[in-house]
Amino acid sequence: MCHFCGLCSPQLLSILHSSGLVRNLWECLREGSSCPAEPQIQNMLEELLIHKPDDPIEFMINHLKQNNDDAPRICVLGPPASGKTTVKIPNALWANLIQERLSNVDCIKQGWILEGFPENQEQAWMLQSSGIFPRHVVMLYAPDTVLIERSGGKRLDPLTQEVFHTTFDWPSDPLVQERLVKPEDLSEQEVSKKLLEYHRNFPEIFHIYQKVLKSINADQPSVDVLSQVLAFVQTRHRSAAPFTPRILFFGPPGSGKSLQAALIAQKYDVVNICCGQLLKEAVADNTKLGELVKPYIDSGCPVPNNLVLKLLTERLSSLDCLSHGWVLSGFPRDVEQGEQLQKAQINPNRVFFFNLPYESIMERLSQRRTDPVTGERYHTTFRPAPTPEIQARLRQNPKDEEENIEKRLNIYYSNVKALEDFYQDAFYVNADQDPYVIFEFIESCIIKPLPCRKP
Amino acid sequence: MAAGEEESREYLRRHRLPELLHRLGALLLFHRPERPREFLIQVLERVKAGRRAEGEYPFLMDEANVEAMFGLLDVLGQGSIRPAQYREALKTLGLSTEDLELEDDVEITLDEFKEGMKKKMLESWSVY
Numbered sequence: 001m002c003h004f005c006g007l008c009s010p011q012l013l014s015i016l017h018s019s020g021l022v023r024n025l026w027e028c029l030r031e032g033s034s035c036p037a038e039p040q041i042q043n044m045l046e047e048l049l050i051h052k053p054d055d056p057i058e059f060m061i062n063h064l065k066q067n068n069d070d071a072p073r074i075c076v077l078g079p080p081a082s083g084k085t086t087v088k089i090p091n092a093l094w095a096n097l098i099q100e101r102l103s104n105v106d107c108i109k110q111g112w113i114l115e116g117f118p119e120n121q122e123q124a125w126m127l128q129s130s131g132i133f134p135r136h137v138v139m140l141y142a143p144d145t146v147l148i149e150r151s152g153g154k155r156l157d158p159l160t161q162e163v164f165h166t167t168f169d170w171p172s173d174p175l176v177q178e179r180l181v182k183p184e185d186l187s188e189q190e191v192s193k194k195l196l197e198y199h200r201n202f203p204e205i206f207h208i209y210q211k212v213l214k215s216i217n218a219d220q221p222s223v224d225v226l227s228q229v230l231a232f233v234q235t236r237h238r239s240a241a242p243f244t245p246r247i248l249f250f251g252p253p254g255s256g257k258s259l260q261a262a263l264i265a266q267k268y269d270v271v272n273i274c275c276g277q278l279l280k281e282a283v284a285d286n287t288k289l290g291e292l293v294k295p296y297i298d299s300g301c302p303v304p305n306n307l308v309l310k311l312l313t314e315r316l317s318s319l320d321c322l323s324h325g326w327v328l329s330g331f332p333r334d335v336e337q338g339e340q341l342q343k344a345q346i347n348p349n350r351v352f353f354f355n356l357p358y359e360s361i362m363e364r365l366s367q368r369r370t371d372p373v374t375g376e377r378y379h380t381t382f383r384p385a386p387t388p389e390i391q392a393r394l395r396q397n398p399k400d401e402e403e404n405i406e407k408r409l410n411i412y413y414s415n416v417k418a419l420e421d422f423y424q425d426a427f428y429v430n431a432d433q434d435p436y437v438i439f440e441f442i443e444s445c446i447i448k449p450l451p452c453r454k455p
Numbered sequence: 456m457a458a459g460e461e462e463s464r465e466y467l468r469r470h471r472l473p474e475l476l477h478r479l480g481a482l483l484l485f486h487r488p489e490r491p492r493e494f495l496i497q498v499l500e501r502v503k504a505g506r507r508a509e510g511e512y513p514f515l516m517d518e519a520n521v522e523a524m525f526g527l528l529d530v531l532g533q534g535s536i537r538p539a540q541y542r543e544a545l546k547t548l549g550l551s552t553e554d555l556e557l558e559d560d561v562e563i564t565l566d567e568f569k570e571g572m573k574k575k576m577l578e579s580w581s582v583y
Contacts, residue, residue: 041476048472049463056470057506057583061499064492 050131071111073133074233075118077205078140078218079147079198095126102132121204128208136233137209139202140218140225144195151191155180168222244325245270245446246347250419251354252412253405254364255431256438257329260354263439264327264446271321275312275330279303282311289314305337313344334415335422350446351426353416358409360432365405369394471582474549481515502583512580516548521572525565535562541571550575 044063053059094117102112114134118124127133153166157179164171164180171177206213214232218225245268249257258274265272282290283297289311296303308331316326328348332338341347356364367380372395378385385391398404420426427445429438467473479495488494498513505512516524528536528544538557545552550572557563563571 041479045472045476049466052463052466056472056475057499057502061496061503064496064499067492 046133050133066108071109072113072233073111073135074113075134075137075209076113076115076140076229077118077137078116079142079144079195079202094123095130098127099130099132118205119198120201121208124205124208134209135212137213138229138232139206139213139215141215142217142219144192146219147195148188148191152188154183156183244323245327246325246349247327247446248348248351248423249327249329249354250352250416250423250426251429251431252356252361253408254361255354255356256435257354259435260439260442261327261329263435264442267443268325268446270325270327273312273315273321273326273328275308275328278311278315279308305340309337309340309344312341313346316346332419333411335418338419338422348423351423352429352442352445353420353426354429354431356431361409362402362405365400366402368400369396475583477549478515482513485515502580505580506583512577514576514580516572516576518569521569522565525568529565535564536568538563541568544568545572545575548572548576550579 044060047063048056048059051059098114098117101107102114118127150165150168153168155164155166156162157164157171157176158181159179160176162171163169164176171180216225216228216232245264247261247264247270249261251257261272261274264270279293279297283294284290289307293303293307293311296307312328312331315321316328332341363381364379367382369378369380369385370376371378371385371390372393377383378390378394385394399408427442429441431438479498482498483491483494486494501511501513524544525536528540538559538561541557541563542552
């Protein structure tokens, strides 16, 4: 029996072999942070294609045993005096040296940081042909004037080869202080020459490592640079693999959830599910569940959780939701419902909380009007009715009356904190902005991969 | 297509890696192990063992599953299914139906079904 979908294996297999769903199931593995199998498979495939072993099975076993998918492979590059050190040696020799060193067990297990190499296109190509691909490349940059100034103050400890600076990084030990000498090739002329060469080579390297590269401003305090670099190297790269969004929108009434849900559904072809609508549709369609739900809707009482859950699970497990993804608003309303959702094996991969100050909520909701003839929705301030004739017949939905708004808000606020704790990886949206600005923000959160979680 | 890319695709084709990864995925999803890496290592070791005829390949379906599948096809409980159904079943599992020489009116019993399935599954793994 499959724990995931409760199907017995022949049925499961026949579903698996209809390719659309296999990709969804891969994503469950990928997105589930406690079971990150997919990046491992991806890395394994990369290695297979780089080395093309004759016995792929044996190679895969060894690769998996190494367990070094999370080991960092980083290059730190930048102009002279941006914060690294350089020496002159022929390119081919470099490539061999580096490959040898990087094949050592410690590098394979723990990962490596390569500093100041490759310096030009040729070296970069040599690295690539030896099968060495950094996962992250950090390019430090700063204006030339700053760099020339910095290199003026550079001092070297001949004993330990450590680099210090007269202004920014002066050693506290007086013995070390006395030993420090000015590095040989450090006249302003020399530095300018090096900088020129660097600028010449830089665009090609940038081009080669574009996809894994990030430029970081080195003209800041070193702790700031460090924190930016760390944040970058801990991110996983955006994979080109398809991704089925399963999005939850939380927010007070009037925060724009249904608008954003509609925009997302339209652009990304996902199914838009509003819990309230779902219930009303069930009643209108006279389904079995609809009949059970009807008395609650009619009397205005909240529908019991088990009924709502049944309707939702049914809807969310239908083929279009499974293959295209979904965006859900209006459920869960409290942590208990959230837990039940989890138990029903419905796990969202992006959760958003909309934030909107009280005054804006009141403003948006209390002025909502609907035209009973056309069904068009208007707002007295933001989207007034076009003609006085229409305006005259506009009506307000009783749930948008002030005291009812208050009630709905109170319910929301009493539950939201617990929900925020329950959905820890959620994104927070400032809903007090133009809808398209909000949409772009939500989009960016959906598209970028979730950050690496350290186990 | 660049030479390097052509080479890589050829390599994948030759070793039937996409199919292998597909099967690994199916196994992972069905068993949902707590430790996927160790699980994958075990699966691959079993493929190696099967290759050397030292053990069984990591089949996703065991005998009970095959019987269950037969039961699904034999809706009326007649004890046999038609060749068309048999072919469909093989296709659903991604197994080849090429060298099946069956007349259209032959009946396939449970045992024949099981035998056929076993043979086909073995065949499909032995390319590795």
